[in-house]
Amino acid sequence: MALRACGFIIFRRLAQTSVDNIEYLLLQTSYGEHHWTPPKGHVDPGEDDLTTAWRETQEEAGLGKEHLRVVDGFLHRLHYEVRGRQKEVLYWLAELQDPRINVTLSDEHQDYRWARLEEACKLAKYKDLQDTLKDVQQFLEKGEGLKQ
Numbered sequence: 001m002a003l004r005a006c007g008f009i010i011f012r013r014l015a016q017t018s019v020d021n022i023e024y025l026l027l028q029t030s031y032g033e034h035h036w037t038p039p040k041g042h043v044d045p046g047e048d049d050l051t052t053a054w055r056e057t058q059e060e061a062g063l064g065k066e067h068l069r070v071v072d073g074f075l076h077r078l079h080y081e082v083r084g085r086q087k088e089v090l091y092w093l094a095e096l097q098d099p100r101i102n103v104t105l106s107d108e109h110q111d112y113r114w115a116r117l118e119e120a121c122k123l124a125k126y127k128d129l130q131d132t133l134k135d136v137q138q139f140l141e142k143g144e145g146l147k148q
């Protein structure tokens with residue numbers, strides 16, 4: 001069976017009225033190649049996808065429903081291979097309501113970064129993830145998904 005993981009692309013705006021200061025949250029694994037991704041993780045047996053996204057975001061970043069506003073109408077799917085197995089990753093989009101809220105990491109990650117698009121794309125070195133972040137940026141720059 002294919003691997004399946006779910007999570008959130010989380011962004012914050014330091015000035016809530018502007019779209020030119022959007023930052024994305026990326027976490028760096030404390031294992032393997034120390035790669036950077038948004039919070040996400042494997043779907044447990046019987047768990048629905050969005051529940052997984054919330055659970056993993058809480059576990060990996062310490063952020064929950066009280067901190068995040070989910071953006072309607074955005075869901076991206078990535079497909080890549082991990083150790084010879086196909087993996088599907090679903091990302092919803094959410095805004096950190098108060099940009100001053102702290103991120104709390106678990107043992108699975110050793111660092112995190114709030115990064116603007118260009119830096120986020122450098123950290124997230126996979127083209128499919130970079131393209132997803134660029135799509136998010138365009139979506140937000142069109143004014144979609146933003147609460148003024």
Ligand SMILES: Nc1nc2c(ncn2[C@@H]2O[C@H](COP(=O)(O)OP(=O)(O)OP(=O)(O)OP(=O)(O)OC[C@H]3O[C@@H](n4cnc5c(=O)[nH]c(N)nc54)[C@H](O)[C@@H]3O)[C@@H](O)[C@H]2O)c(=O)[nH]1
Pocket residue numbers: 005029031032033035037040041042078079080081082087108126127128129
């Ligand atoms: N010690 C150790 N332990 C590990 C290791 N590996 C896992 N653990 C354990 O698993 C638990 C985590 O479980 P969850 O949190 O539930 O799941 P996920 O969040 O799904 O976690 P993963 O890290 O398994 O999955 P990915 O992020 O998908 O990375 C897998 C590979 O895919 C590539 N890759 C990543 N992102 C992209 C992308 O966007 N685009 C493309 N194209 N490629 C991408 C990249 O090459 C990468 O190496 C940890 O607690 C560990 O116990 C490991 O190497 N050493």
